Amino acid sequence: MAMPEPVLHARGISKFFPGAIALDDVELALYPGEVHALLGENGAGKSTLIKCLTGAYTRDGGTIALSGVEIDPRDPLDSQALGIGTVYQEVNLLPNLTVAENLFLGRQPMRWGMVDHRRMKREAREVLRDYGLDIDPGRLLDSYSIAIQQIVAIARAVELSGKVLILDEPTASLDHDEVKLLFSVIERLKGRGLAIVFITHFLDQVFAISDRATILRNGRVVGTRRLADVSQTEIVTLMLGRQLEAATHHRAHSEPGELLLSLKGFGKGGSIEPFDMEIREGEVVGLAGLLGSGRSETANVVFGVVAADQGTAELRGRGLRITNPREAIRNRFALCPEDRKTDGIVGDLSVRENIILSLQARQGWHRPIPRAKAEEIAQHYVKALDIRLASLDMPIRLLSGGNQQKALLARWLATEPELLILDEPTRGIDVGAHAEIIALIEDLREKGMALIVASSEMEELVAYSSRIVVLRDRRQVGELSGAEISTKAIVEAIAAEDAA
Amino acid sequence: MSQSTKLPLYITLATFVLAFVLCAAQYPAMASTRVVANLLTDNAFLGITAVGMTFVILSGGIDLSVGSVIAFTGVFLAVILRETSIHPLVAFALVLLITTGFGAAMGGIIHYLEMPPFIVTLAGMFLMRGLAYVLSTESVPITHEFYDWLQSLYWKAPGGGRFRLTGALMLLTYVAAMIVLHRTRFGQNVYAIGGSAQTAQLMGVPRARTTIGIYAVSGGLAGLAGIVYTLYTSAGYSLATVGVELDAIAAVVIGGTLLTGGSGFVAGTFFGILIMGLIQTYIVFDGTLSSWWTKIVIGGLLFAFIMLQKGLGWATTARIRLLTASDARS
Structure with a gap:
């Protein structure tokens, strides 16, 4: 043509x-x-x-x-x-400013040397009508x-x-x-x-x-x-530049290890109903459910972002109280929050500083990590996670979204956690980085780390979870494990409540 | 402008009307033209200063130098009229040139060196106060027939109130400021920069010119306030008008302008000034209250208005969330 x-x-x-x-x-x-x-x-x-x-x-x-x-x-x-x-x-x-003022800022219609607000509003209305909007431009x-x-x-x-x-x-x-x-x-x-x-x-x-x-x-x-x-x-x-692996079917996992964390009747009024949960080393517990079903709330209550007001927790058989994230970090928990821009990265700090941030925080600020050591840790994770950057010293905000997400993960991996909680780890990143993060989760699981992953993408959960907890209306409504796990089963578990 | 942005203005207006009615109910004499005329005369210099401050705060900045600029202007005029024989009008023009230039220079530093306005104008405050001391540490009286003539100009209203030149000058300043803020591109740019300086720049607002203009307006109006202050006190004194910048900021905030910039009206500032003046007048009428009560009441009012803005902010976000939610459902 x-x-x-x-x-x-x-x-x-x-x-x-x-x-x-x-x-x-x-x-x-x-x-x-x-x-x-x-x-x-x-x-x-x-x-x-x-x-x-x-x-x-x-x-x-x-x-x-x-x-x-x-x-x-x-x-x-x-x-x-x-x-x-x-x-x-x-x-x-x-x-x-009003809609009209925004449209005409810098080129306002003038009359006798003054801004002609009436004409501006009229013209704004006409312009917006061309765009299928019939709104009041004076608001x-x-x-x-x-x-x-x-x-x-x-x-x-x-x-x-x-x-x-x-x-x-x-x-x-x-x-x-x-x-x-x-x-x-x-x-x-x-x-x-x-x-x-x-x-x-x-x-x-x-x-x-x-x-x-x-x-x-x-x-x-x-x-x-x-x-x-x-x-x-x-x-x-x-x-x-390569064929996309279909990462949507459930693959066999190696046997999980010892019981790490056991929660009984754990919950917080107004946030998440009491639930029981056990997680072993080398296990991924997926949190599935619709938006607002309580996925993030579950992750937050385990990490102490909101303190639980009922139930008990045991870590390796010993009683445990987590009322704030600092205690959680001391017990080798880590949480990658959902919104990396507001809750995660510190945009103006370098990639290296961002990666060692949590490790440094756990050590206490009076014992700074030597520069060479920080460099080594950062370098290790940049390599391990394939973070693409020009230099470790560049501000992290210059990285692309997927690489920022990986750097955030690196930050928590650097603390060598026993339990890693990921909230929407693949949101807003592209399909390639997506596959890499999924591969990484599987890799960590095989290395014996315990993970809790909240995600809105069921195929993804099915791919890497050992067990899946299904949530609805801020309540656990089902648990799937082993061969039961499939997107169909998750959807059914969510929908089952409707029938009841 | 829409209903919600004007709400703080209406609340300020209602506060003033209510306070005035209450005062007049207790002391009927307060409703006389004499009190009203004095309200304007006594607060003329502060009112003019607050207009400049409104420009600055609307743009998201602050100007701490205005009190010192007023004192400097007073001493400068007193000394120059004592030492030389130039006409006061020439002296006025000269001092306005100096103060406007001084404001413009501060605006330039704020913009080009990317310095916080707080620090730059704090430095300006010390500088101007210091210059005033250098000119004279004593109160210098101003005696000039032109001054006497200006001071003798008034319009006697029925009821005995004398509306003087300075009060008229203040009203004129407010009218001019309203026109500039709402009817010129410069005024629109002030609001734009107050909303978000970065976005405004991306939308083509000349940021340097506007910032310099804003502080020049504030400096120039502080100079005008200084002239008015000499007409009011017939003297120049380097220790005068300490802390007036804070009174001006208080008036602007009570007038409903957001301290973070981008939202507010100069008319609100006018009623902010009147409310503050009214409290002082009430204390004079009462006779038993210490004049420090003025500060206490202003403190309380300021707090109330800040809470009100916070509340309006919450209400707006809640409404938008509701809007978005209903959009999503439909």
Whole structure:
């Protein structure tokens, strides 16, 4: 099929970071009226490419042509003025201003040297109607849902740029219906002849909305495909550079060891109903259930994040009281929380400092770990977990999501815990890192560590759990072990309560 | 602006009206034009200072230097009028230039050196106070016929209240500030920076120009307040107006402006000033209460208003959560 001239044509884009090649001779061509997905594992170079296109980073090589004219944007504002607008997962608008003020900030309609609020509101209403929104633009942005804020951000970006729209993980914090709303807006913009770059981790969404996809791996383009011509498997294979192992069936485990922790009637009023749980060395206890069923609450009460107000706990047959995480850590427990951004990583500290953080905390701050020792520990785990980074000294916030998650795991592994609690270890990371973390969990289990893993992905739990505790409405409603374990059995256990 | 952002403003207004009615019920004389006129005259310099402070706090900053700037302005005017023969109007222009430039310089340091406003303006506070001492450590009287003429300007209202020039100047400042904040791009940028400086910059707000402008406004208005203060006291004294910056901050917060920036109205500050003035007037009328009660009541009010903002914040998040939940269900 004959293609018109590309709106945006980037050729030979290269970007080097100290000790790493982030982008190597990357080519990207966008045609008017197409949605072009940009795919790749964490760290493949998607964000770096976007930053080079919008001028957030200075590229080290290559040319960018917009409508046939070479451009060299200094910063995102500049690229916006040239015609390339960007919308991020976190809405980059001002919640304390009204919708109209956000749309028109910096280019307010003026009348006699004054901002004409009435005209601004009227025009805002008209603009938003084009995006399928019929809302009051005089209200604060803050009073609308994230999805609507996202669309307002898109409207602003498009009104200001008008040729290319880059959507960086726009659906990450939206629910199903909101995604549909957003997609309808994307369809409209497509109809207007915009070229849209769509970055996401959700492959289903890629196939639902995109026309073509460019796949990056290790900073190189490994292929550009028309999505109508390829399968999901093919795309994933391109992203990973290898066949994805089907990690969804239950495999035999080696025999578990001694009883480590035994909880009886353990619970906390208002958080999780009393439950019994036993966990042995070399065992993975999976916590399954729907969102809000009490998975995280169970993990938190075991670790003492919320102190249990009933029941008893025994560690290797001796009585144990855990009222706060510090006591849990002293007893060689470790918890990787669900939200790594807010509860886990310390963004500005180096990878090395982040990895030894918990170990240092357990030792006490008056006995600092020598630099050489810290280096050695960090190096060991970076290697063991295959954390991809340029240097141990780089701030951890510069790592990609999957690598941050692995560094967090490294932090707790460095304390050599006997019981490791993981809360949603694979949330928000891409399919490659996903498989690696699953492999890691299995590896730790085989080495004799006891693990409790809470996850919303049943296939994943089925793959590595020795036993699965099923939760519903903050209550344990079933336990599966050995050959009983299957996604079907979990679903049945969750649903069984409904019948009762 | 929507209903929810204006709520603190309405509460401040209601507080003032209620307090005034209660005062007038106890001392009917307090409802006279004489008291109202004095309320404006006595608080003119503080009111003008608080306007500048509103700009600063709306942008998420703070300006601790204004009290010292007022004292400096007073001493500067007194000394220059004593030592030279220049006309007070020229002296006014000169001092406004100095204070505006001083504010702009602080804004520049805050922006370009990425220093916290607290530290920069604290340094500015010591600097200006020190300069005032250097000019004179004594109270210098101002005697000039132009001053006498300015002080003699007033409009006598029925009931004997004398509305003086300084009070009018304060009202004018408020009107001008309202127009600037809500009807100019600069004003919109002040709110934008207060919401999130980083996001505002990404959206194209000229951050350097706006920050410098904000502190220049605050410095310039502190200079104007200093001029008003000399008209009020007919003297310049380097020990005067210690702690006025804190009174101004209190007025802004009582007026419903969020200390974290981005939300509030200059009209609220006006009623914040009136509430504080009213408490003082009440204590004068009562006659038995120590004047320190002013501070105690202001402390209590401040606390109440901070709690109120916290409560409104919670209410908003709860409402949004509810909204999102109902969106998800539908």
